[in-house]
Amino acid sequence: MITRKLRADISAAFPSLSVEELNELVPNKEELNIVKIYAHKGDAVTLYVLHKNPIFFQLEKQLFPTVYTLWRCPNMLPAFTTWPPVLQKLSGGADLMLPGVVLSTSGLPEVNRGECCAVTLVMNRAPVAVGTAAMSSAEMRNSGMKGKGVNVLHTYMDQLWAFGDKTHPPVIPVTNSPTQVEGEEEGEECEEEEEEVKDSSENVAVETACQSLQELKLAENEVLKEESVEDKEGENIDGEEGDSRSPQEQMDELLLQCFLHALKTKVKKSELPLLTSTFLRNHMVSCCPRGKQLDIKKSSYKKLSKFLQIMQRDHSLLQVKELSKGVESIVDVDWRNPELCSFKIPEDCALEKEFEEGDGACEVEYQPPEITPLYGVTARLEPLFQDAHKKKGTSLKATEVRNIITEYVKKNELVNEINKNYVIINPTLCDCLLEKSEYQEVEMLKWDDLISRTLIRMQACHEVLFPGQPPVVKKGQMEPIDITVASRGSNKKVTVIKNLEAFGLDPAMVAEALQHQVQASCVLHDCPGAKNRVLVQIQGNQVQHVGKLLLDRYQIPRKYVQGLDKAPKPGKKK
Template identity: 85%
Template sequence: MFAKAFRVKSNTVIKGSDRRKLRADISATFPSLPAEELNELIPNKEELNIVKIYAHKGDAVTLYVLHKNPIFFQLDKQLFPTVYTLWRYPTMLPALVTWPPVLQKLAGGADLMLPGVVVAAEGLPEVDQGDCCAVTLVASRAPVSVGTAAVSSAEMRNSGMKGKGVNILHTYMDQLWAFGDKSHPPVIPVTNSPSEAEGEPGGEECEDEEQEVEDGSHPAPVETSRQSMQELRLDEDELLDEEEPLEDKEGENTDGEDGDPRSPQEQMNELLLQCFLHALKSKVKKSELPLLTSTFQRNHMMSCCPKGKYLDIKKSRYKKLSKFLQCMQKDHSLIQVKELSKGVESIVEVDWRNPELCSFRIPADFEPEKESEEEGGSSEVPYQPPEITPLYGVTARLEPLFQDAQKKKGTPLKANEVRNIITEYVKKNELVHETNKNYVNINPTLCDCLLEKSEYQEVEKLKWDDLFSRTLSRMQACHELLFPGQPPVVKKGQMEPIDITVASRGSNKKVTMIKNLEAFGLDPAVVADTLQHQVQASCVLQDSPGAKNRVLVQIQGNQVQQVGKLLLDRYQIPRKYVQGLDKASKPGKKK
C-alpha cells in the first residue's frame, strides 16, 4: 500500500475527545495490550497529530503521528500498528516468520506467500482470515511488515503451506516508514530460532532461501537481513558503509585490470567523488546557482572525468545521481539540493568553505578535453531529453468499468493497458455482437460510462474503435516524465510544451522569449549562454510571469529559427513539444 509516495491532505493536532476515542479503539482492537503500554503509546500531554493521506492507488488513510513517527494507521475503519510501534511492543500481534531475502519482495509491494513462511517447532500462530498480523525475519522478533491474514492458520496447514499467507499493507523501508525518523529495526533474539525447524512443514518449501542460512546460527541470518535492507535502501549511508566489506569479500584476491586491489564499485565511488569535488572547485560559478542536477552532471562532472575513464553512476554504490547528491548534502554538507519544480531537482547552494572542498587538489595528470567552438564551449556529452509517455487516469464515471481490473479512481494507465482492460471486460461479459464481431453490445455499465444521455435509448452497439476512443476521451489526461538517472514522475494534464513567443519593445524592436525549459530538464542559463554565442545578441533571464520558480529566457531580435534549430536538432526535443515555431521571421525581412 505504501510502496509508492502518498499525498498528504491534512495534518492537524488531535483533540482531547479524539485522543480518548483513539485510546478506546486501540484497547478494543488489541485487548492484549496492557494499560501501562497503552498510556505510553497515547500519552495525555504530548503532542499527537492526525495526518490524512491518499495512498498512490487512491485509498484514504488516516495516520496517527507521535514524536514525528507514525504509530498507527487506519484503513476502512480498522486500526493497524506501524513497525515503529511493533518494535517497542513486538508481541502485540501474532507473527509469521520468513527468510531475509523475502523482505525485498515485501518492500516492493508483494504479499507474503506461504511457501516463504518458516514454521517453528511450536507451529504457526493461531489467526483467522482477516486478522491483523505481523511478519518477522529469522533470528529476530522485530516485525518488518504488517498486514492481514489471507486465510486462517488451519487453512494454511491444510493447504500444505501453498498460496497466499498475508496481505501486506505496510513494510519496513516503505514510504510510511520513510514518513518517520527512518530508524532501523532492533535485533530482538528469539529463544528458539525458526531456522532450527527447517524440517517442519513450510521449511521444505524454501530450499532456495535455506542455502543462505543453512548453518542455522543467529549471526548469519542477521547479516543476510542487513544485506537485503541495503539493496532496498541504498541512500542510507549506514547501510552503504556496511555494504563495502561484502564487496571486498567478493572481490578478494581479484585485482582489476590496472592492478588495483579494490573492487570496481569502490573505484567508481572514488571517481564519482573526485569528479564531484573537481566540478565544484573549477567548473561551478556562484552566478549559475540554482543549477539543475542533470545539467551539473552532464556539463560539469562528466567534463572532469580523467582521460581514459568513464563515469558510470550505476556502477557505484549509489546507483542514481539523486542518491549521491543526497549523501553529499547530508553527510558531507557540501551542497543543498531542492526540488524547485515537481520532479526536477536543482543545486541551490554550495559551501565553498567546506574543508573537504578547500583541501581538494585537481589531479596533476588531468587533461581537460578540448571544447567545441560550434557548441560555444559547452560539454561534448550529448543532452538526453526525457521520455514522455501519455497516460490516462481513471475517472469516477469510468471506475465501474475498471473495477474488475482493480483499477481505482486516479490510477494512471497507458493506452494499451486501457485497451487490454476494455477488451477483457467485453469478453468476460460476452458483449461481442453475435453476427458482426466488429461491434460490441452496450450493457448498463457501458451505457452509464460511455454514452451521452441523448444516446441512452438510441445506441445499442458500438464499433471497437469507437468504444476505445470514447473510453480514452472520458479519462483524465496524465503524462509520465522519465529523466535519465531519475525515477519516473507522473503528472496530471497534458505535457506543457516549450513556448516560443516574439514581442515588440520600444522603437519596434523585437525580442524572442522562451519559457518552460525546466520541464524538459534544460537549464535556462545554459540555453541562454548557447544562444548568445550563436546569434551574437544580448540575452537575459527573467522570472516567468504566473509560473513560480520558472525562468524565462529573453533574447534580442526574432530568433525563433535559431531557437527552434537548437531545441529540435541539438537537444532532440520532439517537434510537438515546441510551440511557436511558426513565428520565425520571413526571408528578406528584418528580424
C-alpha cells in the first residue's frame, strides 16, 4: 500500500520518469521503510528508505529525490552546473548563487520559481545537490546572472547522505562543454566572474576557479579523447582496444566476473541465508574493477533474479530460495564447484584490494568503548577537595577520590589515635558528609563509611573512550542498551532495541545484521523524547539473537545490556 502510493506520488511529481526507471527506483517486491526525522530548523521530514539508502524525502508535502536516486537517474531533474570547490560551500549550508553557475553551450535549464532542480559539477553530470529554483530561468537572465539561483535542501556529504551507505558520486561524462572553458579570453571571463562573486554578500562562487581553469581544460580534453576512442570502438564499455564484442556481451562477462569474485572472497558461510539484494549491493558491486560500473539492465539477463537462476540451474554454484513472500535469499553456496575453484581474481581487482587495505579504506572492525565510572565534585563537597585544587564540576575516578580524602584526613591529623580504623569528624567533614540529625551525635566515622558517604554525595559521571578517539566525559551513569518486547496489533510480538548510539553502534548496521541473521522484517524509528536517537524494531521475540549479536560480535559488557531476561524460554513459542 505504501509502495503503491509512493510510486503514484513520484510519477505525478516527476512525469519525465519512464515506467522502467520507476520500477527500478521503487521495486514492487522490495521492502520500503519510512523514517520521520526533524531537520535542524525544526522542519518535519519524511524519508523513504530502500536497501538502507534514503531514495526520496518529503518536506512540506513536496517530494524530492536524494542524490542516491539522482545518481541512478541523472536526467530526472533540470540541473545547474557549478565549479567543484563550490560543493564544500553547499555542504556547509549555503545556497547556490548565480555568479557561481557555469553555463554550457545549451544555456540555462528552463525552470520555474520553486521547481525542484539539481546541481552538478563541471565535467560530471552526477548531481551533488538538490533544491528549489529561487527564480525562474527568465528572471535569472534578466538579473544578469546575479543573486540566488537555487535554494539548496540536500547535498552529497550532508547528514541525509550519511544516513545511507555513504557511496560517492559516479563519474558521468558531460555532453556539452562549459562556455567559460572555451574561447581565447578565459582570463578576462574569470576576472569578471570573480568581481561578480565578490560583489555578492552571500556568494558561493569559487575564487579559485581561475587557478583551476587549466586543469579543467586538460580534464575536458581527456574526456573528449576517451569519448572519441569509445566511439571508434563501437561504444566499448571497458575501452579495450580491438574488442569487437557488443556492450551487452561485455556486461555479461563483467557480471559473471563480479559474481564469482564475490562468492570466492566476500561471502562467508556464517552470513547465509543472505538476501540477494544485499549480495548484489554489498558484495558484487564492491568487486567491480575501478573505472567500470556494474549495470544488470545493460546485460542480457536484465534482472538479478534471472541471472541467479541461471547460475543455480546451469552452473550449480548456489541455491536461491524465497524464504518470505517476494524476497529471495541465497541459502547455500557450493565452494567446491570447479568453476568457482578455478576462478582467479583479475590483477586490477587484486591490486585495488591491496591498495584499499594499505590505505585503510576497508571496513574497520567495531571495537567497544571503555567505560569508566567517574564522580563529580559538587558545591557541598568543594571545601573537602579545596586542598587538592579540585573545583566544582571536576570529574574524578574512585581511586582518586579515596587518595584525596586520605590525604585530607592525614594532613588535618583526624585519624583516631586509639583506634586507627576511625576518623574524627571536624567541621568541614560535618558540613560535607553528615545529615543535620547527625550533627550532635556522630563524632567519628569508619574509613569505609567516610569514603562511601563521599562518593554517594558526588555527582555520578562516566567517561567513554573509543579506540583512537579522545575520551568523552558525560554526566550521569552510562545508560545501557535497552531490549524490550512489545505487542503490536493481533498480538504480534516485536523486539525493540534502544540506545545503540551511546556505544558507537550504527542502528542501521545493527538492523541489517539482525535482518540477515533471523530473516525477519526490521525497521528504524525515531526514539520518542530523544533527539538524534533511533530505535531498531524487528518482528518476533528476537531477544536471544540480539543478545548474542551484542555480547559476542560487538563485545558489549553484559552489565550494559538490559532486557536479556525477556528471551523466550526453551520449549515455548516466541
